[in-house]
Amino acid sequence: xxxxxxxxxxxxxxxxxxxxxxxxxxxxxxxxxxxxxxxxxxxxxxxxxxxxxxxxxxxxxxxxxxxxxxxxxxxxxxxxxxxxxxxxxxxxxxxxxxxxxxxxxxxxxxxxxxxxxxxxxxxxxxxxxxxxxxxxxxxxxxxxxxxxxxxxxxxxxxxxxxxxxxxxxxxxxxxxxxxxxxxxxxxxxxxxxxxxxxxxxxxxxxxxxxxxxxxxxxxxxxxxxxxxxxxxxxxxxxx
Numbered sequence: 001x002x003x004x005x006x007x008x009x010x011x012x013x014x015x016x017x018x019x020x021x022x023x024x025x026x027x028x029x030x031x032x033x034x035x036x037x038x039x040x041x042x043x044x045x046x047x048x049x050x051x052x053x054x055x056x057x058x059x060x061x062x063x064x065x066x067x068x069x070x071x072x073x074x075x076x077x078x079x080x081x082x083x084x085x086x087x088x089x090x091x092x093x094x095x096x097x098x099x100x101x102x103x104x105x106x107x108x109x110x111x112x113x114x115x116x117x118x119x120x121x122x123x124x125x126x127x128x129x130x131x132x133x134x135x136x137x138x139x140x141x142x143x144x145x146x147x148x149x150x151x152x153x154x155x156x157x158x159x160x161x162x163x164x165x166x167x168x169x170x171x172x173x174x175x176x177x178x179x180x181x182x183x184x185x186x187x188x189x190x191x192x193x194x195x196x197x198x199x200x201x202x203x204x205x206x207x208x209x210x211x212x213x214x215x216x217x218x219x220x221x222x223x224x225x226x227x228x229x230x231x232x233x234x235x236x237x238x239x
Contacts, residue, residue: 012027067101099185121207163177
């Protein structure tokens, strides 16, 4: 466990209309619950950017965490444009930035990468990851982990100078670093199985029977390594 002072802003990109999809528990709260035990001196503040709630100043926090979202990075919302500029400004100040799922896509897009729909349709469930690059903040070390996915879009081309360090069997850009201050990943270490089941229940009438069956199997595909990723993310934030 770490014991280093750091102030982290969790920027939640889920509009309020979706909060009831998992008992009203927001993604920001899930990330706070995931990360707080890893560092008692960390202060984690939640901001609901999809509801136009942002920190007052970049200087208020040392690091920023971007959540997933039911939105696409190609949607045209004022809050999304503001969030994109926030990321650019935070990067200029060399703030630590961690991005998950939608955040992973948004970071790729604003720094010159490409995002598109997955040709194989929805990726839902616990998928095995190959860790291909080791960093000092990867403690405990691991060469294989599992994490929940819940996404239709994916990064199809990395930004220039981004370094991929994890992949699945069919997704070469699952996780990457950009410079020494950005960590980006497709998965959802913050989501418990309960949430995955609830999200699938909401989606089930909008996907094919084949996709629903596959998602059900992969959600039940063992326990994901969220605890390992929680340690990695917190160590990255303070490194």
